[in-house]
Amino acid sequence: MRVLRHLYAQVLIGLAAGILVGYFWPHFGVEMKPLGDTFIRLIKMLITLVIFCTVSLGIARMENLKHVGRVGVKTIVYFEAVTTLALVIGLVVANVLHPGEGLNIDPASLDTQAVSHYVSEAHAAASQSILEEIVPNSVVGAFAHGNLLQVLLFSVLFGVALSIMSRSSRFLARVIEQSGEALMRIVEMIMRLAPLGAFGAMAFTVGKYGIGTLQQLGLLIVCFYLTSILFIVLVLGTICRWAGVGLWPLLNYLREELLIVLGTSTTESVLPRLMDKLERLGCPKPVVGLVLPTGYSFNLDGAAIYLTMTSLFIAQATNTHLSLLQQLGLLAILLLTSKGGAGVAGAALVALTATLSTHNIIPVAGITLIIGIDRVLNEIRAIVNMIGNAVATIVVARWEGVFDAEAARKVLAAPRAVHGGVSDAESEAVESVNERKAPAYAQERPN
Structure with missing residues (x-):
């Protein structure tokens, strides 16, 4: 059948098979975990190199380096506004629906050993300043450890250096460009394994945690979803309309990536592919790369909602009363601890531990109530994070005046080629970047 040639159909089959295997043969499902983990590692081994090639080349081709700083400021302003809104929404919903009310759990009866790992990680993260987290000890170390912020910093500096060198850097820029193209070809090959990775990850999740766990804490799961x-x-739909594109066409355009994130529970599994698709949609390479x-x-919108809702859930479950002032203090702490996640499954638990440890009112041991369902919560959390960042990229490009909404709508409405081919509408959207208001953002037409 023709539909089976599409990646999204193959991933759907992998997800469905994973659910069935995990439900009917849970022990076998748990043993499938290496399939999902291996797929994620295959993608992660390329992420830092893809970011380096994309960002450094994009900045090197910008005519005016002032654009880099301007994009950076707009990006941070947008991130702060939207993630703060997400935190507030999670806080309000938890106060209205009270998902933890009635559990009446004594904090002293909880097993603190279960959260000791997250406490140690939270303390290690708290001991580092923001500058220490961003600036690596060595460039090689940043790439080896896969630290996205550190790699991004080096990539920006390298791109600025290439831009200053101008003509003498053309050969090096061409090498980086061809290296980036080769990396994307590798990504295309790896993505053929996405159905297998989604199957393994979903079989593990259902086999490990089962349906019983979902029933036990069902109200929190339903509220969060x-x-x-x-x-x-x-929220994101309204922002999309402002940017000139429809939310549903955008989700349909990114359906393959959404299904992969649903199966693997991490946004990193689709980062290289997402960067490529947003460029094809008409977002300039420097904007996408930054x-x-x-x-x-x-800009972890899903994690922001998760942190406020789970914090109040633990407070309600352990009968810990929080005044309005104390909740505002919790919100202020979350404005800091919600930043710096790596987009990997489990990172939000570390942020939650750091938040409760700093707030010092809600018992940290209450995190044991969340651990069992964190993987289930992380599926929708990762999806929200991915959509939020895709929308953010479009918004900043529109804010810069270099996003052609009409051309993007044609891309979203046009049928797409199978196996990563480029449609005529996608090529035209990239061309519109070159022809419109800001030649500094000119990028090459996709092959």
Whole structure:
């Protein structure tokens, strides 16, 4: 069948097979975990190199380096506004629906050993300043450890250096460009394994945690999923309309990436592919290269909703009363601790531990209530993070006046080629960047 040639159909089959295997043969499902982990590692081994090639080349081709600083400022302003809104929404919903009320759990009865790992990681993260987290000890170390912020910093500096060198850097820029193209070809090959990776990750999740866990803390799961969906539809949908594109066409355009994130529970599994698709949509390479990797640490809308809702859930479950002032203090702490995640499954638990440890009112041991369902919560959390960063990239490009909404709508409406081919509409959208208001953002037509 023709539909089976599309990646999204193959991933759907992998997800469905994973759910069935995990439900009917849970022990076998748990053993499938290496399939999902291996797929994620295959993608992660390329992420830092893809970011380096994209960002450094994009900045090197910009005619005016002032654009880099301007894009950076706009990006941070947008991130702060939207993630703060996400935190507030999570706080309000938890206060209205009270998902933890009635559990009446004694904090002294909880097993603190289960959270000791997250406490140690939270303390290690707290001991580092923001500058220490961003600036690497060595360039090689940044690439080896896959630290996106550190790689992004080096890539920006390298791109600025190439831009200053001008003509003498053309050969090096061409080498980087061809290296980036080769990396994307490798990504295309790896993505053929996405159905297998989604199958393994989903089989593990269902086999490990089962349906019983979902029933036990069902209200929190339902509240979080509904809040996340409403955030996507109402908040991100409104922002999309302002940017000139429809939310549903955009989600349809990114359906393959959404399914992969749903199966693997991490946004890093689609970062290289997402960067490529946003460029094809008409977002200039420098904007994509700066906004998207930065957003993976600073624009985690799903994690923001998760942190406020789970914090209040633990407080309600352990009968810990929080006054309005104390909740505002919690919100202030979350404005800091919600930043710096790497987009990897489990990072939000470390941020939650750091938040409760700093707030010192809600018992940290209450995190044991969340651990069992964190993987389930992380599926929608990762999806919200991914959509939020895709929308952020479009918004910043529109804010810069270099996003052709009409050309983008044609891309979203046009049928796409199978196996990563480029449609005529995508080529025209890239060309519009070259012809419109800002030649500094000119990028090459995709092959």
